[in-house]
Amino acid sequence: MKRLFALLILLTVFTAAQAPAAAPTNGEYVLLVGGPSLMVWEKYKQQPHDHWWANFIRAARIRTEQIRATAGPDAKITWLVYRPGYRDRAVQEKMDLFGFINSVKEKFDLKLVYFDKGNEVINYLNAGQPRDSLKVVDFEYFGHSNAKCFMFDYSSNIESACKSWLHEDELRQINGRVFARGAFAKSYGCHTGESMSKKWLAATGIPMWGVIGKTQYMMDELPVIVGQNGQSPKWVNR
Numbered sequence: 001m002k003r004l005f006a007l008l009i010l011l012t013v014f015t016a017a018q019a020p021a022a023a024p025t026n027g028e029y030v031l032l033v034g035g036p037s038l039m040v041w042e043k044y045k046q047q048p049h050d051h052w053w054a055n056f057i058r059a060a061r062i063r064t065e066q067i068r069a070t071a072g073p074d075a076k077i078t079w080l081v082y083r084p085g086y087r088d089r090a091v092q093e094k095m096d097l098f099g100f101i102n103s104v105k106e107k108f109d110l111k112l113v114y115f116d117k118g119n120e121v122i123n124y125l126n127a128g129q130p131r132d133s134l135k136v137v138d139f140e141y142f143g144h145s146n147a148k149c150f151m152f153d154y155s156s157n158i159e160s161a162c163k164s165w166l167h168e169d170e171l172r173q174i175n176g177r178v179f180a181r182g183a184f185a186k187s188y189g190c191h192t193g194e195s196m197s198k199k200w201l202a203a204t205g206i207p208m209w210g211v212i213g214k215t216q217y218m219m220d221e222l223p224v225i226v227g228q229n230g231q232s233p234k235w236v237n238r
Helices: 002-018 055-071 083-093 097-108 118-127 168-173 196-204
Strands: 028-033 076-082 111-115 136-142 149-151 165-167 179-187 209-212 214-216 224-226 234-237
Touching: 028 055, 028 118, 055 076, 055 097, 055 136, 076 083, 076 097, 076 118, 083 097, 097 111, 111 118, 118 165, 118 168, 165 168, 168 196, 179 196, 196 209
Parallel strands: 028 076, 028 136, 076 111, 136 179, 179 209
Antiparallel strands: 149 165, 209 234, 214 224
């Protein structure tokens, strides 16, 4: 009986050691939000992008609500939002889009930082907070992307291209020590899992969930993966 009891203890300890550690919650949650495309470029396409200006904003809002529900009202949540994309789309929509975005800030008591270029994202991660005491526990991206970069202004300045991005080769500029041990990272953009996720892990030491294939942004849930040309898209964590 004693031998059986000792064996059960050993099995319990072994199982606990194999279980994944819980993701940290005491730190900063950073949600990076790219800009929408413009109809001046998209209207002639068979499948135009971004009929709704708030595709990415809505997804980030849904995720923010989830974080508030699990991490609590005091969790530090920061949105990094690509300013030129919403400034230009506001002209098309004839609406004050920044007023809508700011209303989300007020509702969820989050920190809102607008940026214009990819290096500003890197600068914020490295030095936007006192990183010795406030680590990044969660980093998530909502926007257009391809296999090698986040494309903040896809089809906004140039048809089916961009002038503002964060490329996988720039990720080495991020100081991996800004992230908490066990931090979570995920991109909801298309194709990130095909290359960029690997470069993110190599640069930061933190795995990033990404999709092999394409994603579809929804109204009332987080983006889902979709098939294309017979592919079988899937989430990967490299």
